[in-house]
Amino acid sequence: MEQVLSASTREKIQAHLAKYPIARSAIMGAFWLAQEQLGYLPRQAIREVAELIGLSEEQALGVATFYTMYYLKPVGQYRIHLCATLPCALRGAGQLYDLLVKRLGINAGETTADGRFSLFKAECLGSCATAPAAMINDDYWENLDQERLNKIVDALAAGQEPDLPKTLNRVGPGFTDGSGQKEAA
Numbered sequence: 001m002e003q004v005l006s007a008s009t010r011e012k013i014q015a016h017l018a019k020y021p022i023a024r025s026a027i028m029g030a031f032w033l034a035q036e037q038l039g040y041l042p043r044q045a046i047r048e049v050a051e052l053i054g055l056s057e058e059q060a061l062g063v064a065t066f067y068t069m070y071y072l073k074p075v076g077q078y079r080i081h082l083c084a085t086l087p088c089a090l091r092g093a094g095q096l097y098d099l100l101v102k103r104l105g106i107n108a109g110e111t112t113a114d115g116r117f118s119l120f121k122a123e124c125l126g127s128c129a130t131a132p133a134a135m136i137n138d139d140y141w142e143n144l145d146q147e148r149l150n151k152i153v154d155a156l157a158a159g160q161e162p163d164l165p166k167t168l169n170r171v172g173p174g175f176t177d178g179s180g181q182k183e184a185a
Ligand code: FES
Pocket: 083, 084, 085, 086, 087, 088, 089, 123, 124, 125, 126, 127, 128, 129, 131, 132, 133
């Protein structure tokens, strides 16, 4: 089968491998670099990474299928990982999920027909104190509510950067926007 990893990605993986005394320890970063190039990890990329590291395809596949940060099929331009674990669920993540399903017309694990959005239900994103939270591509969005989420989706759908704070600091009955100004409770 034709190789899918570019010469540049192979070089980056080799440089990454050089940082580790045991090559297999570098597999997660190597997958990340492959995914950066391809947008996801097709089976051939997993084979090639395994070969570069000196693992069997099965060993490499075990890692690629374990972590949700690796996509095994093509995904959209914006990957929305909405936390569905208890603290976020208690603060309305279920309603936010329903909103996304309705707006995007897809369920978790699916991608919109235009290739713009993919939706995932995530396990705890480690942002429980600012629940509910979502990770969209490499950005965290916290203290989400329907209004904030709608604004984010509006902006991304228009190809723009959402113009709102990524989080809100909780300081009592109301929140601040990070500027020290308390919003109405
Ligand atoms: S439960 Fe959602 S970030 Fe921890």
